[in-house]
Amino acid sequence: MPLTAPAPPARTATLTAPPWRGLPAAQQPPWPDPAAVADVAGELARLPALTAAADVRQVGAALADVSAHQAFLLQAGDCAEPTGAMGVAALQGKHRVLGEMGEIISNRLEMPTMTVGRIAGQYAKPRSKPEEIVGGRALPVFRGLNVNAPDADAAARIPDPRRLLAGYHSARALLSELHIIAHRAASDLTPLSAASITARRPRSWDGTLRAVLDDYGRTHRTEEGWRRTGLWTSHEALLLDYEEPFVRRDPRTGEDYLLSTHLPWVGDRTRQVDGAHIALLAHIANPVAVKIGPGISRGDLIALCQRLDPHRRPGRLTLIVRLGAADVRRLLPEMIRTVAEAGHQVVWACDPMHGNTFTAATGHKTRHMDDIVAETSAFIEILHRAGQWPGGLHLEVAGDRVTECLGAGGPRSEQGLARAYRTLCDPRLNDDQARLLAQRAADLIARG
Ligand code: PEP
Ligand code: CO
Numbered sequence: 001m002p003l004t005a006p007a008p009p010a011r012t013a014t015l016t017a018p019p020w021r022g023l024p025a026a027q028q029p030p031w032p033d034p035a036a037v038a039d040v041a042g043e044l045a046r047l048p049a050l051t052a053a054a055d056v057r058q059v060g061a062a063l064a065d066v067s068a069h070q071a072f073l074l075q076a077g078d079c080a081e082p083t084g085a086m087g088v089a090a091l092q093g094k095h096r097v098l099g100e101m102g103e104i105i106s107n108r109l110e111m112p113t114m115t116v117g118r119i120a121g122q123y124a125k126p127r128s129k130p131e132e133i134v135g136g137r138a139l140p141v142f143r144g145l146n147v148n149a150p151d152a153d154a155a156a157r158i159p160d161p162r163r164l165l166a167g168y169h170s171a172r173a174l175l176s177e178l179h180i181i182a183h184r185a186a187s188d189l190t191p192l193s194a195a196s197i198t199a200r201r202p203r204s205w206d207g208t209l210r211a212v213l214d215d216y217g218r219t220h221r222t223e224e225g226w227r228r229t230g231l232w233t234s235h236e237a238l239l240l241d242y243e244e245p246f247v248r249r250d251p252r253t254g255e256d257y258l259l260s261t262h263l264p265w266v267g268d269r270t271r272q273v274d275g276a277h278i279a280l281l282a283h284i285a286n287p288v289a290v291k292i293g294p295g296i297s298r299g300d301l302i303a304l305c306q307r308l309d310p311h312r313r314p315g316r317l318t319l320i321v322r323l324g325a326a327d328v329r330r331l332l333p334e335m336i337r338t339v340a341e342a343g344h345q346v347v348w349a350c351d352p353m354h355g356n357t358f359t360a361a362t363g364h365k366t367r368h369m370d371d372i373v374a375e376t377s378a379f380i381e382i383l384h385r386a387g388q389w390p391g392g393l394h395l396e397v398a399g400d401r402v403t404e405c406l407g408a409g410g411p412r413s414e415q416g417l418a419r420a421y422r423t424l425c426d427p428r429l430n431d432d433q434a435r436l437l438a439q440r441a442a443d444l445i446a447r448g
Contacts, residue, residue: 020279025181044245047373049259064315077118079426093399121235122391210433265289289318324355350379369407
């Protein structure tokens with residue numbers, strides 16, 4: 001997280017006819033009162049943006065480095081993020097574990113790791129069914145705290161647009177915390193000489209020590225190295241009513257940026273090439289990411305790349321593949337060929353979580369470390385074999401000692417899941433599992 005980025009002054013959204021309006025938009029909540037949603041959207045448009053275009057451009061430059069095999073992308077955090085005081089309380093742990101993982105990876109690969117949280121806005125979830133069974137009762141499904149509450153109560157499940165404002169203020173509080181952490185880290189630089197940092201900078205970085213700190217996660221071989229790791233923000237750009245008010249024109253460049261986050265992504269359920277979500281990503285100047293599941297066709301993959309990266313700009317597009325341990329070897333080689341033939345220099349990132357989810361006999365949604373490691377290993381091996389850089393990992397981690405995923409570093413049996421199962425949505429890795437996976441991935445990548 002950079003030291004700059006104070007909130008830019010309030011600006012109104014600049015678009016009178018956003019190109020995504022009127023296009024089919026999957027996974028939007030059934031808001032009971034559309035007029036109330038419009039009021040909230042108007043209020044959001046008058047509030048200061050959450051990120052700054054200059055910082056978003058730095059994220060783009062860092063991703064270009066990743067796409068050029070000069071850095072690594074580690075993107076991780078909650079599946080569904082808590083808001084309010086709970087969100088702030090959980091921040092330190094996530095910041096710490098991402099930093100530790102970043103340090104493990106950087107030390108092994110001898111290159112910078114750019115750390116990006118699923119953080120400060122990961123408050124909305126796409127769901128596979130409109131209802132879920134809770135305590136034997138069918139209830140409207142929980143869609144993230146920007147929409148409804150997870151309580152086992154029909155009234156709590158009614159989508160409430162005022163939650164979008166609460167989400168905004170939660171994100172703002174987290175961004176303040178991140179600035180405080182970054183500031184503390186920067187003022188604690190005495191053991192490192194500017195020369196030693198400069199020596200490790202990738203070639204594309206320019207400028208001063210400040211620029212290095214402002215840039216992205218610095219890591220080095222001192223004990224507290226991870227404390228200086230910066231954290232950028234990302235979330236799934238799912239709720240158009242929340243995102244649209246943050247599309248703001250940058251007076252410096254005349255481009256429109258999505259300033260609710262640094263790196264927005266579109267999920268596997270909303271990546272329809274002619275849909276509203278992809279139209280939003282295509283319009284904005286941020287670097288963008290898309291989740292790719294086993295159901296994508298070759299034609300859709302080509303069309304998505306063309307739509308989102310028409311100028312073939314290195315790092316503009318990150319493809320987060322989540323194919324599952326069972327399918328990754330069969331499907332990934334062809335995808336890599338397709339994208340390379342179309343001439344896009346994307347960041348390839350592996351999400352080894354979402355293709356490996358199952359329900360345990362105890363009723364808990366879970367994932368097994370064996371599958372997570374297997375998919376990650378296959379991803380690395382296949383990218384290497386294709387002569388490409390397996391430069392990214394996208395994970396769900398808690399920053400805490402939760403018991404949500406099975407296997408190494410966590411519960412050995414399904415009975416152990418209940419001990420500390422706290423997620424609001426999908427099961428997350430605990431600290432030990434996250435560090436183990438970072439070590440394993442870094443070893444495999446380093447071995448080539
Ligand atoms: C997620 O990242 O939590 C998610 C829903 O992922 P996907 O779009 O890959 O299913
Ligand atoms: Co998830």
